Amino acid sequence: MEDFTSEAGKIQKEIDKISSIAPLDQLQIKYLGRNGIINNLLKDIKNVPAEEKKDYGQKLNELKSSIGRLIETKKQELLEKSGTEQTVDITLPGKPYLHGTLHPITYAIEEISRIFEKIGFVRMSYPEVEWEYYSFEALNMPKGHPARDDFETFYIDVPEHAKLAKMVLTPHTSSGQVREMERVRKTLPAGRQAPIRMINIAKCYRRNWDATHAPMFYQFEGMVVDRGINITHLKGTIDYFAKNFFGPDREIRLRPHHFQFTEPSFETDISCNVCGGTGTVNGKKCRVCKSGWLELGGSGMIHPNVLRAGGIDPDVYTGWAFGFGPERCLMMKLGLSEIRDLYSGDIRFLKQF
Secondary structure (H helix, E strand, C coil), X not given: CCCHHHHHHHHHHHHHCCCCHHHHHHHHHHHHCCCCHHHHHHHHHHHCCXXXXXXXXXXXXXXXXXXXXXXXXXXXXXXXXXXXXXXXXXXXXXXXXXXXXXXXXXXXXXXXXXXHHCCCCEEECCCCEEEHHHHCHHHCXXXXXXXXXXXXCXXXXXXXXXXCEEEEXXXXXXXXXXXXXXXXXXHCCCCCCCCEEEEEEEEEECCCCECXXXXXXXXXXXXXXXXXXXXXXXXXXXXXXXXXXXXXXXXXXXXXXXXXXXXXXXXXXXXXCCCCCCCEECCEECCCCCCCEEEEEEEEEECHHHHHHCCCCCCCCEEEEEXXXXXXXXXXXXXXXXXXXXXXXXXXXXXXX
């Protein structure tokens, strides 16, 4: 084909002579069908000199588009002349289109946020790349504490800060406690240091990787500071969260424990949804909980030293805090046995949500 313009003119004349739909359809197959003239010309592009291939391909595509427009215009013209209009059968099912969804962890975080917003908690966000001071020192963990070992914490290779020490990937959302105390004090009138009611949901990093742990995970931190705050307020809040998130039939328990930044301290457990709280599945020990209960996280009354680090007088104000994992909460709600499924990116798993 040496002259594309001339060829387009010939095809125009051929189309103009047609007076019914059937020959027009045959013409469309002749030129634009799978084995039509245009496709055969495209196959012959390998025989075109290299320096002419680009121009040849562009002109051939223009001709293909032109033929399509000419045929469609002629088809509409013939339909109008015959008094027939193209119709659409509205009873046919629509085309199914794939659509994306939010990640299950995002759903969990949004639900947790809504639950705590209903009782007056303010959602806050603090740095994932944090200083050692806010991650440990301000939380009553002195130098030499096991949690500060590089087998437990990810340290970043940058020069130390004169006052804030080394930089780390924050190992817990508790590093936001003192930051929130500092923020609130600046917003209150002189002489007032509270109230504080915070929920902080963020990524954390630790050197763990098994069925219920991941090196990067989410944590949500709840903290309340005010006059007269005690353990009954802590237990009531956790009960409220458990009933709203897991359902009215799930049970929680508080076990005495030790955390450096709370005193007294508790581990918060919830009955396992995989084994129904029995500790066994099909006669074997439950892979997730081992005993019928799964640890959601730690909780307790904020240590006086932590309050002082945040500029709050522990003789006037008391507070409590907890730190739970959205992934673990999601596992216990849905009965998942592998936290790694949440980060696998396997579309077969994610499509279930």
